[in-house]
Amino acid sequence: MENVKCECGHVNPHGTIFCEACGKPVQGEEINQDDNEKKKLLDMRYEGSARRSQTYNKTIVDKIWNFFSSVKVGVWIIVVLLIASALGTVYPQELYIPPTMSPADFYEQEYGITGRLYYQLGFHNLYGSWWYMILIAMLGISLIICSIDRVVPLYKALKKQGVTRHESFLKRQRVYGKNTVENIDNDFETVKQKLKKKHYSVREENGNILAEKGRFSRWGPYVNHCGLIIFLIGAMLRFVPGMYVDEVLWIREGETASVPGTHGKYYLESERFLVEVYEKGKEKEVFEDALELAGNGMVVKNYQTDVTLYERTDEIIPGVEPELKKVKSHEIRVNEPLKHDHYAFYQVDYKLNEFSTMSFNMIDKETNEDFGTITINLRDPQEKYDLGNGYSIELASYFPDFFFNDEGEPATKTKIPNNPAFVFKMFAPDKPDGEISFVAIQQNIEPMGDNKYKMAFAGIEMKNVSGLTVRRDFTLWILAVGGAIFMIGVIQGSYWHHRRIWIQRKNNEVIVAGHTNKNWFGLKNEIRYVLADTGISEPIDQVDAKNKENKEG
Numbered sequence: 001m002e003n004v005k006c007e008c009g010h011v012n013p014h015g016t017i018f019c020e021a022c023g024k025p026v027q028g029e030e031i032n033q034d035d036n037e038k039k040k041l042l043d044m045r046y047e048g049s050a051r052r053s054q055t056y057n058k059t060i061v062d063k064i065w066n067f068f069s070s071v072k073v074g075v076w077i078i079v080v081l082l083i084a085s086a087l088g089t090v091y092p093q094e095l096y097i098p099p100t101m102s103p104a105d106f107y108e109q110e111y112g113i114t115g116r117l118y119y120q121l122g123f124h125n126l127y128g129s130w131w132y133m134i135l136i137a138m139l140g141i142s143l144i145i146c147s148i149d150r151v152v153p154l155y156k157a158l159k160k161q162g163v164t165r166h167e168s169f170l171k172r173q174r175v176y177g178k179n180t181v182e183n184i185d186n187d188f189e190t191v192k193q194k195l196k197k198k199h200y201s202v203r204e205e206n207g208n209i210l211a212e213k214g215r216f217s218r219w220g221p222y223v224n225h226c227g228l229i230i231f232l233i234g235a236m237l238r239f240v241p242g243m244y245v246d247e248v249l250w251i252r253e254g255e256t257a258s259v260p261g262t263h264g265k266y267y268l269e270s271e272r273f274l275v276e277v278y279e280k281g282k283e284k285e286v287f288e289d290a291l292e293l294a295g296n297g298m299v300v301k302n303y304q305t306d307v308t309l310y311e312r313t314d315e316i317i318p319g320v321e322p323e324l325k326k327v328k329s330h331e332i333r334v335n336e337p338l339k340h341d342h343y344a345f346y347q348v349d350y351k352l353n354e355f356s357t358m359s360f361n362m363i364d365k366e367t368n369e370d371f372g373t374i375t376i377n378l379r380d381p382q383e384k385y386d387l388g389n390g391y392s393i394e395l396a397s398y399f400p401d402f403f404f405n406d407e408g409e410p411a412t413k414t415k416i417p418n419n420p421a422f423v424f425k426m427f428a429p430d431k432p433d434g435e436i437s438f439v440a441i442q443q444n445i446e447p448m449g450d451n452k453y454k455m456a457f458a459g460i461e462m463k464n465v466s467g468l469t470v471r472r473d474f475t476l477w478i479l480a481v482g483g484a485i486f487m488i489g490v491i492q493g494s495y496w497h498h499r500r501i502w503i504q505r506k507n508n509e510v511i512v513a514g515h516t517n518k519n520w521f522g523l524k525n526e527i528r529y530v531l532a533d534t535g536i537s538e539p540i541d542q543v544d545a546k547n548k549e550n551k552e553g
Contacts, residue, residue, distance in 0.1 A: 015050030023169030177539025220493020227486030234478030349467030
């Protein structure tokens with residue numbers, strides 16, 4: 001596209017609103033003072049510079065650039081993100097539901113049809129979903145393109161702005177005035193000294209003055225954008241494997257479990273779980289009121305897990321027991337985590353007396369003859385148990401958290417053995433086809449008719465379970481840096497203002513114009529101070545004057 005040459009000789013890029021050198025409007029006419037016809041003021045947001053998004057619109061790159069450079073598009077992306085984020089808070093996210101239940105069952109049982117729909121649409125894991133990440137990425141792209149599209153031409157325009165400006169440029173500033181002055185040289189010298197006292201940077205050219213201060217405040221919004229972009233990058237990196245871990249580990253006494261999020265590198269052994277309580281009548285008076293409110297006379301004083309952390313030293317091969325090397329032992333309490341290799345293990349919950357194993361005897365119902373005992377590991381039951389002498393038990397079905405569903409069939413709520421039930425198939429020399437028995441707590445049902453044999457409850461073993469949270473966060477410093485830069489931009493743009501005052505002489509007349517990006521009242525006060533005790537009259541606020549004229553009319 002062709003450049004536009006101004007009458008001052010400066011060549012402006014296509015799309016420039018007013019000349020970069022002299023300020024004469026390239027688009028539109030000047031204010032016609034003779035006819036008292038005042039055109040609208042100049043748009044000074046980007047110093048009239050040519051922005052790429054308003055200049056090029058031919059190639060696919062141009063169209064993509066123009067789409068994301070639109071403030072409206074950025075606002076709509078933010079609106080969609082806010083609506084989606086709000087919907088994500090209607091019900092708890094998957095991270096915060098009980099780990100003992102599958103998400104599909106939890107949302108439907110707790111919230112009915114809306115819960116099932118919530119799960120099916122993926123809102124249960126909203127902030128990690130692919131489409132939410134795409135929205136975040138689109139917002140980041142919009143911020144980057146919006147910033148580049150505006151900050152580059154703005155920087156160039158401010159860097160090369162001239163002192164002497166075309167009269168039409170000055171007339172179309174909000175603060176403008178013109179009057180005849182007799183002693184121009186003395187008044188200009190007085191004005192310069194006062195401007196310097198107000199910390200203005202004063203430039204002179206052909207006897208004209210440009211006073212400027214606070215230009216750096218114009219970059220505040222773009223510093224905000226940089227901070228937000230860094231913050232969004234940190235948020236997205238949380239979904240890169242290894243960068244962020246926030247997992248729950250339920251571990252039983254005596255159990256050694258692989259630490260989630262470490263990809264099999266670390267293992268944790270629970271040696272003991274301990275709960276200490278305050279007991280009424282045995283503690284200091286300061287606890288008596290709390291114990292009284294507790295009702296049962298006990299308040300938890302401390303709960304901790306004594307653990308040993310191991311590191312795997314061999315390669316991970318499925319089915320092969322890992323070779324472990326002890327790293328350290330630690331007593332994990334609330335707010336006293338175990339820390340190693342940027343991982344932290346926090347004590348967050350516990351469960352006392354969870355069923356661990358159940359034992360049953362195979363008995364002849366008529367003679368009460370015992371043919372042997374089987375012990376079932378409720379976390380990892382076997383499919384078949386051999387009692388010898390032709391007697392064996394097959395575990396046909398297992399329901400860790402048994403209940404009857406709507407069809408009247410046995411089912412399980414969770415995988416945790418809160419209410420275990422079993423379907424046994426008992427084989428004996430005289431019963432080669434086997435007999436079926438349904439056994440639950442205080443229930444023994446023979447669905448195929450009377451059996452000769454039965455499974456009799458022989459004992460139970462319980463263990464305490466500790467709930468630990470495993471955390472590792474390499475993105476926290478990125479989020480902190482992004483947040484800090486964002487706040488710097490907020491302060492930079494809020495507490496400083498970009499102010500400019502043009503004072504030009506034309507024969508015996510002096511033209512005064514001023515512009516600021518905010519706080520016009522402050523700018524007018526400073527101009528009033530600078531022009532005091534001189535023959536230069538105070539300029540008027542053209543917006544206020546027009547509003548007053550409209551009211552009077």
